[in-house]
Amino acid sequence: MKTLITQLGLGIISVSIFLTACNQAPEGKKHANWADSSFRSDTTVVDTSHRPTELCFFRLEGTSSKDSTFINLSILGNRVTGKYSWIPFEKDSRTGTLTGIKRGDTVDVVWHFAQEGIKDTLRTVFLLQGEQLKQKPFSVNQQTGRQFTDDKSAFSISYQKTDCSLQR
Incomplete structure (x- = not known):
């Protein structure tokens, strides 16, 4: 017992x-x-500490600063997505999405866009520098007539940082 x-x-x-x-x-x-x-x-x-960093930029140029460009970058780790809209005054715009990678302060993306009803892609390279985004300009291949980014070019196009809620 x-x-x-x-x-x-x-x-x-x-x-x-x-x-x-x-x-x-x-x-x-x-x-x-x-x-x-x-x-x-x-x-x-759900782990909310790994949200993408969202950055937005704009540029005004052309006669009376009527041509505008808006860029939205969403960065998570080294992966970059976003939107790129080039809107010249009284001309056909070129708008689309960005996908690519970030290495240090350099952002190397492919811009998937549509212009005049035609879809195309264009490699684009940016540099994040303080409150600015800088871009290498596009060159034109004389034989094909297509634009491309020349890696030897300087980052000569500047965009100013803006509030992302203004672009929605």
Whole structure:
């Protein structure tokens, strides 16, 4: 009888230890509702510390500064996405998306755009410099008539930083 009581006591202690261990969060998996009885194993903890950095820039040029360019960059790690809109006054605009990479302060992207109903792409290279974004200008291949970015060119086109909510 004494052995049965001892075994029953040890069983209760073992079950208590097991239940206590089951209610503790694994290292790095702390959740506010972990001990809450309504916590479900399919609940996902969302990490919001890895959101992209969003930067926006604009440039006015041309006669009476009526030609405008707007650039929106979304940077997460070294991955870059965004929008690029070149809107000359009373001419066909060229608007589209950007995809590419960031190396240091240099942003190397492909601009996927449409102009006059034709879709095309153009490699574009930017430099992030303080409150400015600088771009290498486009050159024209004389044989094909297509624009391209010459890697030997200087970053000679400047854009000013702006509030991204103004571009939406």
